[in-house]
Amino acid sequence: MNLETFFLVSQWFFISYFILQASCYLMLNFSAMISISRYMGELSLSKIQGAATADVMPPISLIVPAYNEELTIINSIQALLQLDYPEYEIIVINDGSTDNTFQKIIDYFELKPFPEAYRQRLKTQPVKQFYTNKQRHKLRFIDKENGGKADAINVGINASRYPLFCTVDADSILQHNSLQRIVQPFLDDPSTVASGGTVRVVNGCSVKKGFMYKAGLPKNYLALFQIVEYIRAFLFGRLGWSPMNALLIISGAFGLFHKETVVSVGGYSADTIGEDMELVVRLHRLLRKRKQKYRITFVPDPICWTEAPESLRVLQHQRIRWQRGLAESLSKNMGLLFHPKSGALGFLAFPFMMFFEWLGPVVEVFGYIIITVGFATDFINLHTFLVLMGIAVGFGILLSVTALLLEEMSFHIYERPVELFRLFLATIVENFGYRQLNSVWRLIGLVQWVVGKKAAWGEMTRSSNWQKDQSSRAND
Amino acid sequence: MDIDSASVIVTEQITDIAIYSVIGLSLMVLALIIQVVFLRLRYLSLDKQHVHSVKKWRPILTQVLLGDSTDTPILLRRETCMFIEEWNRMFVSLRGDNLTPLQKLATRFRINYFAHNMLKKGRLRNRLLAIVTLGNMQEYSAWDDLIELLNDPNSVISLTAARALIQIDSEHAVEHIIPMILKHDDWTWSNVANILRQANPLHICEHLAKLAASAPVDKQPGLLRYLEATHCLQLTNVIHEILSATKDDRVASICLHIISDPAALNEVRKYTSHQRWHVRMHAASALGRLGSQEDLLTLLELTADENWWVRYRSAQAITKLPKLSLADLKELRDKQKDKYARDILTHVLAETEQL
Numbered sequence: 057m058n059l060e061t062f063f064l065v066s067q068w069f070f071i072s073y074f075i076l077q078a079s080c081y082l083m084l085n086f087s088a089m090i091s092i093s094r095y096m097g098e099l100s101l102s103k104i105q106g107a108a109t110a111d112v113m114p115p116i117s118l119i120v121p122a123y124n125e126e127l128t129i130i131n132s133i134q135a136l137l138q139l140d141y142p143e144y145e146i147i148v149i150n151d152g153s154t155d156n157t158f159q160k161i162i163d164y165f166e167l168k169p170f171p172e173a174y175r176q177r178l179k180t181q182p183v184k185q186f187y188t189n190k191q192r193h194k195l196r197f198i199d200k201e202n203g204g205k206a207d208a209i210n211v212g213i214n215a216s217r218y219p220l221f222c223t224v225d226a227d228s229i230l231q232h233n234s235l236q237r238i239v240q241p242f243l244d245d246p247s248t249v250a251s252g253g254t255v256r257v258v259n260g261c262s263v264k265k266g267f268m269y270k271a272g273l274p275k276n277y278l279a280l281f282q283i284v285e286y287i288r289a290f291l292f293g294r295l296g297w298s299p300m301n302a303l304l305i306i307s308g309a310f311g312l313f314h315k316e317t318v319v320s321v322g323g324y325s326a327d328t329i330g331e332d333m334e335l336v337v338r339l340h341r342l343l344r345k346r347k348q349k350y351r352i353t354f355v356p357d358p359i360c361w362t363e364a365p366e367s368l369r370v371l372q373h374q375r376i377r378w379q380r381g382l383a384e385s386l387s388k389n390m391g392l393l394f395h396p397k398s399g400a401l402g403f404l405a406f407p408f409m410m411f412f413e414w415l416g417p418v419v420e421v422f423g424y425i426i427i428t429v430g431f432a433t434d435f436i437n438l439h440t441f442l443v444l445m446g447i448a449v450g451f452g453i454l455l456s457v458t459a460l461l462l463e464e465m466s467f468h469i470y471e472r473p474v475e476l477f478r479l480f481l482a483t484i485v486e487n488f489g490y491r492q493l494n495s496v497w498r499l500i501g502l503v504q505w506v507v508g509k510k511a512a513w514g515e516m517t518r519s520s521n522w523q524k525d526q527s528s529r530a531n532d
Numbered sequence: 533m534d535i536d537s538a539s540v541i542v543t544e545q546i547t548d549i550a551i552y553s554v555i556g557l558s559l560m561v562l563a564l565i566i567q568v569v570f571l572r573l574r575y576l577s578l579d580k581q582h583v584h585s586v587k588k589w590r591p592i593l594t595q596v597l598l599g600d601s602t603d604t605p606i607l608l609r610r611e612t613c614m615f616i617e618e619w620n621r622m623f624v625s626l627r628g629d630n631l632t633p634l635q636k637l638a639t640r641f642r643i644n645y646f647a648h649n650m651l652k653k654g655r656l657r658n659r660l661l662a663i664v665t666l667g668n669m670q671e672y673s674a675w676d677d678l679i680e681l682l683n684d685p686n687s688v689i690s691l692t693a694a695r696a697l698i699q700i701d702s703e704h705a706v707e708h709i710i711p712m713i714l715k716h717d718d719w720t721w722s723n724v725a726n727i728l729r730q731a732n733p734l735h736i737c738e739h740l741a742k743l744a745a746s747a748p749v750d751k752q753p754g755l756l757r758y759l760e761a762t763h764c765l766q767l768t769n770v771i772h773e774i775l776s777a778t779k780d781d782r783v784a785s786i787c788l789h790i791i792s793d794p795a796a797l798n799e800v801r802k803y804t805s806h807q808r809w810h811v812r813m814h815a816a817s818a819l820g821r822l823g824s825q826e827d828l829l830t831l832l833e834l835t836a837d838e839n840w841w842v843r844y845r846s847a848q849a850i851t852k853l854p855k856l857s858l859a860d861l862k863e864l865r866d867k868q869k870d871k872y873a874r875d876i877l878t879h880v881l882a883e884t885e886q887l
């Protein structure tokens with residue numbers, strides 16, 4: 057094959073790829089629009105009809121793994137203690153932190169050792185000690201040897217008392233009614249084994265005593281772009297798949313699970329970076345294999361807020377980690393792909409994730425490189441070059457604007473017109489540099505996965521500006 | 533045709549497709565932007581109307597509730613929907629209080645007439661609003677229409693109709709609703725439980741108990757949980773009867789979990805050696821509620837069970853048995869030869885001391 061043919065074939069390939077990708081995303085978007093319309097209708101009805109009463113809600117164990125979280129952990133636990141839910145326990149697991157996390161928790165909550173008859177249903181690193189406080193019986197604290205986030209959650213599952221457990225990142229900010237919202241699928245359908253909620257970016261919002269009370273947009277452009285990404289990922293990425301029971305990710309920042317089902321599939325995989333996604337994909341694979349009737353559902357309400365990285369270095373680490381997690385989760389559960397009994401999951405969602413999310417960065421990065429090289433070496437003329445780039449960028453803008461449409465159809469988180477305008481600008485600007493940079497990071501993640509770099513706790517430098525003044529008070 | 537010209541044609545084809553794609557994408561983006569702006573404007577307009585409605589009607593509704601309806605203004609036709617929503621919100625927020633003045637005001641404004649129309653012609657949201665309103669108004673004239681809606685294929689409509697019927701006349705509504713529980717697989721447990729709880733237990737317990745006793749085994753667990761959720765356990769001995777008759781371990785588990793009839797103690801004791809761990813666990817818990825000193829030995833044996841939950845519930849049950857002080861319990865623990873029994877008793881005693 058000569059060079060000219062190579063560039064011709066490449067152009068056809070990239071155009072076909074982008075058009076196919078656009079069609080799939082638009083179909084997904086259509087599914088999400090139907091879901092959100094229905095959901096909003098039911099939500100408005102519940103406002104004039106009254107919500108479910110407290111005593112039909114099952115008790116929940118909140119599992120909070122913590123590793124070097126000394127800056128935020130006290131406020132996070134305090135906020136969790138104030139959640140509006142009839143019966144729940146909070147299990148905080150210190151996964152061998154090397155900072156002052158352990159002592160801060162012990163001192164602030166005045167915890168004492170507890171003689172727990174611990175049973176190890178899921179194999180984990182050794183547990184050192186359990187701690188409780190008579191006055192705060194909802195809170196249980198476990199100190200264990202370092203083993204990673206998945207290992208810490210598995211300890212939490214082993215120690216949990218209730219039939220449902222909810223994983224919460226130590227830095228997550230929840231709404232007062234977050235648990236009431238996320239438990240709803242379990243009340244609606246007894247075959248539900250997992251439900252996830254929408255995670256939003258807290259940067260720019262006003263937070264008081266661990267709760268978000270006013271949404272806003274950040275000044276930092278990286279965080280602003282991530283707001284658009286989160287809206288896109290949650291409002292149509294997940295909501296689109298949920299009605300087909302083909303949801304492949306529930307964010308580790310806030311997800312509710314049926315404990316016995318998770319234990320029966322072996323709990324979280326401790327040798328995976330993307331333990332949250334891997335568990336969900338494995339649940340699908342094994343429950344389908346067992347021919348068990350089940351549902352994994354998504355709740356579109358914005359019920360969990362998380363801090364987005366504001367520096368390129370931290371963002372790069374995060375995206376590399378996510379891509380490696382995605383690659384690990386899919387590759388470990390390839391049995392789902394086109395499995396005769398896998399339905400929409402094996403024939404739509406799994407191939408979609410494989411071709412557009414897992415392998416997407418390869419096509420995107422090499423697409424940009426080949427087209428640019430082709431143009432620089434005169435194999436592609438200026439007109440074709442600009443039009444091809446126009447497709448890539450236009451498609452990105454289309455997806456982001458679609459996500460904004462879903463936001464307008466539903467929750468109107470950002471109420472001021474100027475905020476809507478800034479989001480519009482972000483949907484356009486993010487396609488000139490930011491998206492391409494992301495593709496490069498994701499490609500690096502893929503390479504690291506191929507090379508087999510060892511998994512570790514995802515370290516993220518947090519600014520946590522809304523927590524700082526309260527933390528210092530906690531120290532006094 | 534030589535290779536060069538073929539290559540030019542292919543390149544032109546690619547460019548053409550790409551240009552059409554860019555034009556298509558641009559048009560779609562533009563259409564979406566227009567739609568987003570339209571939705572925002574509509575949202576702002578609805579929000580304005582809502583704020584206006586709340587500002588105008590909330591003080592009036594409050595005044596009416598306090599017994600003063602002399603200065604009530606006329607309801608304009610264009611305000612009707614917003615008024616109905618506000619009226620319902622107020623009604624729900626005051627559940628349990630004297631709501632008759634609100635109902636009288638709605639009748640005076642002929643809201644029942646509007647609701648009937650909305651029920652027949654409206655979009656889904658308006659039909660639901662109509663059903664809720666008719667229920668809150670306890671509008672007997674809607675009885676037949678609502679009974680018919682119990683069979684609606686949309687579960688949101690059928691459940692909302694069930695709730696409205698209970699509000700209108702719970703005694704007669706349960707005769708229609710309870711048999712529908714078995715037919716409606718789309719009715720969620722929590723919704724039905726919430727609806728039934730609005731009825732007087734005296735009206736529902738007998739119907740529910742009969743249905744639970746005669747239902748197929750796979751439906752019995754759900755029905756037994758309704759009996760618990762609707763506070764019927766004290767009003768019926770059907771749990772004891774089902775526990776004596778059942779051969780299904782799931783049904784037995786639920787019966788043991790909710791049973792509160794001391795006459796069933798001997799029946800409960802039979803289940804402490806059941807082969808399924810969850811049955812043993814619930815039997816142990818039931819002994820804690822209903823048992824006596826006689827059951828101490830059985831429970832101590834269960835603290836050495838192979839299953840953690842059976843050990844844990846048995847230890848908890850021991851702490852609830854009558855006439856056992858903390859010192860007695862500690863002594864019992866120290867006498868245990870089995871490590872698991874000692875550990876679980878230590879754990880539960882520490883929990884008890886914390887409470």
